[in-house]
Amino acid sequence: MNPERPRFTVTGPSPVLVLTERLQAVLSEAFGREYASTDPAIRPSNYADLQADVAMALAKPLGYNPRVVAREIVGRLDVADVVSDIAISGRGFINLTLSDEWIAAQVQRISADLRLLVPIAEQPLRIVTEYSSPNIAKVMHVGHLRSTVVGDAIARVLDFLGHDVILVNHIGDWGTPFGKLIEYLLDHEGGPDAGADAFVSDPGAFYKAADAKDKSDEEFAGRARRRLVALQTGDEETLRYWRLLVDVSMRSYNSLYERLGVQLTDDHVKAESFYNGELALTVDALVGHNLAFVSDGALCAFPPGFKGQDGGPKAVIVRKSDGGYLYTTTDLAAIRYRIGVEHADRVVYVVGAEQTEHFELLFAIAEMAGWLPEGVVLEHAKIGLVTGPDGRKLKSRSGEAVKLSELLDQAYERANAVFDEIRHDAPIDSATRAAIVSDVAIGAVKFADLLVARDKQYTFDLGRMVSFTGKSAGSVQYAVVRMKSVLRKAGRTPETATGPIVIGTTEERALALHLLDFGTTLEQAGAAAEPHLLAGYLYELAKHYTAFHENCPVLKAPDEETRASRLALCAVTLRTLVTGLSLLGVPTPDRM
Ligand code: ARG
Numbered sequence: 001m002n003p004e005r006p007r008f009t010v011t012g013p014s015p016v017l018v019l020t021e022r023l024q025a026v027l028s029e030a031f032g033r034e035y036a037s038t039d040p041a042i043r044p045s046n047y048a049d050l051q052a053d054v055a056m057a058l059a060k061p062l063g064y065n066p067r068v069v070a071r072e073i074v075g076r077l078d079v080a081d082v083v084s085d086i087a088i089s090g091r092g093f094i095n096l097t098l099s100d101e102w103i104a105a106q107v108q109r110i111s112a113d114l115r116l117l118v119p120i121a122e123q124p125l126r127i128v129t130e131y132s133s134p135n136i137a138k139v140m141h142v143g144h145l146r147s148t149v150v151g152d153a154i155a156r157v158l159d160f161l162g163h164d165v166i167l168v169n170h171i172g173d174w175g176t177p178f179g180k181l182i183e184y185l186l187d188h189e190g191g192p193d194a195g196a197d198a199f200v201s202d203p204g205a206f207y208k209a210a211d212a213k214d215k216s217d218e219e220f221a222g223r224a225r226r227r228l229v230a231l232q233t234g235d236e237e238t239l240r241y242w243r244l245l246v247d248v249s250m251r252s253y254n255s256l257y258e259r260l261g262v263q264l265t266d267d268h269v270k271a272e273s274f275y276n277g278e279l280a281l282t283v284d285a286l287v288g289h290n291l292a293f294v295s296d297g298a299l300c301a302f303p304p305g306f307k308g309q310d311g312g313p314k315a316v317i318v319r320k321s322d323g324g325y326l327y328t329t330t331d332l333a334a335i336r337y338r339i340g341v342e343h344a345d346r347v348v349y350v351v352g353a354e355q356t357e358h359f360e361l362l363f364a365i366a367e368m369a370g371w372l373p374e375g376v377v378l379e380h381a382k383i384g385l386v387t388g389p390d391g392r393k394l395k396s397r398s399g400e401a402v403k404l405s406e407l408l409d410q411a412y413e414r415a416n417a418v419f420d421e422i423r424h425d426a427p428i429d430s431a432t433r434a435a436i437v438s439d440v441a442i443g444a445v446k447f448a449d450l451l452v453a454r455d456k457q458y459t460f461d462l463g464r465m466v467s468f469t470g471k472s473a474g475s476v477q478y479a480v481v482r483m484k485s486v487l488r489k490a491g492r493t494p495e496t497a498t499g500p501i502v503i504g505t506t507e508e509r510a511l512a513l514h515l516l517d518f519g520t521t522l523e524q525a526g527a528a529a530e531p532h533l534l535a536g537y538l539y540e541l542a543k544h545y546t547a548f549h550e551n552c553p554v555l556k557a558p559d560e561e562t563r564a565s566r567l568a569l570c571a572v573t574l575r576t577l578v579t580g581l582s583l584l585g586v587p588t589p590d591r592m
Contacts, residue, residue: 013106013117014520015050015098015513016042018082023052026076031062048085048095049513055092066092098513100503107512108501111572116579118519120162128166128338129155131350132257132264135172136249137181137207140256140404142386142394142460143352149449149585150383151350152262153531156583161526166342169264170334171253171271173246175327177207179228182241183220184210192241200248204403232276232324246271256404261442261585275333279325282333283318291369297321303364316361328362335366339376346377348529353382353455381529385457394460407460408445414466415441415474422468422478422592425485432591439587440474441466447473447586450535471539473586476577479542479549481592483574486554490567494575499568502561507548511569514544518576522583531584538580545573 012018020040028036038054045051055070062069070092077086084099110117131151134140159165181199184206188195199206214221230238250266257264283299286292292301299319306314318329338344349359359380366372388394394402415437428436448465452458468474487497503509517537525533554570557563578588 012119012519013110013516015082015103015516017520019050019052019079019096022077022079022082023054023073026073026078027054027058030072030076031058042096045093045095047089047093048087048097050096050098052094052096055094059092070094100509103509103512103516104501104503106516107569107572108499110515110518110576111498111501111568116518116572116576118160118522124163125345126164126166126343127158128168128342128344128347129158129350130168130170130348131155132253132262133170133172133351134253135177136203136246137172137177138204140253142402142404142407143383145260145404145407145445146383146386146449146454147350147352148257148260148262148264149446150381150454150531151348152264153450153534153584154348154350154381154526154529155263156585157522157526157531157534160583161522163526166344167263167268168338169269169271171250171269173242174272174276174330176228177210178231178242178245179224179226180210180214181207181245182227182231182238183224184213185241185245187213187220192244196244196248199245200252203249252405256408259405259408259442260446261587263585270334272327272330275330275337278333278337279329282329282336283325285336286318286332286365286369289369291365292318301365301368303361303368305364306361314361316365328358328365331358331362332365332369335362335378336371339371339373345375346379348379348381350381350383350454350529353384356380356382379529382455384452384455386460387457389459389461391459407462408441410462411441411445411466412437414462415444418466418468418474424592426591428591436589436592439589440477440592443473443477443581443586446584447476447535450531450584450586451539453532454530475546476539476542476581477586477588478592479545480574480577480581480588481590482549483545483570483577484590486549486570487567487574489555490563492567492571494571497564497567497571499565500561501568501572502565504562504565505548505552507544507551508566508569511541511544511548511573514541515572515576518580522580534580535584538577538584541573541577541580545570545577 019042023040023042024036024038027038027040035058038058041053041057042050043053052073055066055073058069059066067088070088074086074088074094079086079096082098082102083096085095085097087095089095129151131154132144132148134144155165155167185192185195185199188198214224227238231242250269254265283292286301287299292299294300295315298317298321300315300317302313302315308314316328317326318332319325335347338347351359363378363380366378372378386394419433419437419440444466448458451471464470465472466474468478487493490497501512503512521533521537525531548569552566554563554566557566581588
């Protein structure tokens with residue numbers, strides 16, 4: 001970093017960033033250049049807006065009492081434009097109260113900016129974001145829903161931050177199940193087309209039946225094995241049946257994606273079969289570098305740092321003794337493709353936490369093979385389990401994985417039922433009602449998923465999710481609708497309500513202060529691939545707005561200045577919420 005850069009370069013409105021920069025300038029001036037990038041440890045405070053705890057951390061290395069350090073810092077600190085009150089308390093905490101004028105001025109700047117002052121990455125990265133990735137042989141269930149919803153939000157946030165995002169749906173369409181599926185399809189009494197219909201109406205049951213036949217009927221099992229070989233060696237007829245299965249299930253995935261409002265289409269599918277031609281080359285590359293050896297007939301890689309059950313090096317099979325390849329082999333080929341062809345700087349795998357070991361081994365093999373150029377990051381964005389009310393993995397009554405389409409139907413029913421619980425400002429015709437109910441239902445399912453840290457397990461509870469109160473999409477969507485309605489009644493659009501913004505009441509101040517953190521929240525959510533940071537932020541924002549709405553009359557404000565200021569606050573809050581929700585893929589109806 002250039003040491004001669006100007007002292008204050010921060011342009012963002014985040015008080016933490018602004019004050020961090022100011023404090024660092026003081027640290028370097030007072031205690032030496034080596035402290036120029038010491039973290040001043042600013043965090044929310046119970047006694048002021050923020051507090052800096054750096055004096056405690058510096059006391060030891062500097063050899064002073066922390067209060068002395070704090071006094072030295074405060075004596076030199078130049079923040080009169082930002083802060084209205086500074087106090088040293090306790091052992092040496094520096095309490096900082098932001099000035100109302102500074103807060104108002106920052107919100108004014110946000111309101112004047114098309115991007116709400118959200119920074120654009122100075123060095124955009126090429127980021128492959130892999131999500132959803134269901135297996136064709138199984139039905140898409142609620143676990144895939146979570147990867148789909150969370151992955152889509154991660155991709156949208158990264159894109160908004162200026163990165164070059166490649167969406168990938170790594171569909172499981174290759175391997176052992178297909179020999180059985182194809183034979184079972186051909187055995188169907190109505191012929192393969194009717195078989196394909198039966199498959200798509202309930203892929204789970206179809207596969208189960210095929211699997212049962214495979215176990216009980218030797219003749220069938222033999223055909224299934226031969227069929228798999230035929231598939232993997234490119235037999236035309238076999239490929240035709242395989243494609244039939246792939247096509248029907250793609251059609252049902254695509255309609256689910258559309259219904260969910262996620263970005264995935266056929267264009268983003270790079271299924272396991274896509275890498276088929278690369279598997280032998282991938283394995284050869286390992287062998288060529290002396291990184292894979294035959295053990296018990298199978299070709300294995302031994303990533304450093306992992307122990308097997310016997311305490312010796314962990315063997316990861318990359319080619320079975322019958323010559324077949326595995327899930328891991330495909331993933332190794334995909335890494336080579338993503339780095340070599342797609343030029344990824346970062347690959348985010350939005351996949352269930354139960355595959356943690358798979359990804360650890362996979363990344364270790366890629367690293368060992370030298371396939372990861374300096375700076376390239378592979379990360380497993382872990383997805384936690386979705387449980388039913390009993391705390392166990394969500395299952396339907398018959399013990400099967402719950403079908404996604406049925407869940408969405410139930411959410412719709414429920415949204416339709418609670419719709420009459422809120423006051424509607426005008427009568428709503430049935431088509432509009434259906435559209436709103438759908439926005440509420442889909443929004444509810446997605447937002448509930450997004451509010452919980454993605455690696456934490458959560459209980460799927462439609463009753464709590466689909467609601468207009470509490471921590472739900474409905475309550476946030478309702479706040480949006482209120483803002484739109486206030487602006488409409490004032491004859492304004494978000495663009496024409498420009499203030500000037502002044503801070504008068506506690507609710508105005510709290511709302512304005514929260515607005516300043518939108519950009520940093522997005523940056524953190526993108527960097528950590530953690531959209532729950534954004535969801536939580538937006539939920540809080542809606543809460544601040546609701547308090548403001550209920551305590552600070554806008555249309556009937558006491559005077560013209562206050563009215564103009566409050567309308568502008570509504571407008572910038574509305575834009576922030578709509579932008580944020582759209583990055584989460586949560587729809588925002590115009591009325592409710
Ligand atoms: N198809 C897999 C499943 O449903 C998930 C794929 C995850 N992605 C990967 N590159 N391995 O469990």
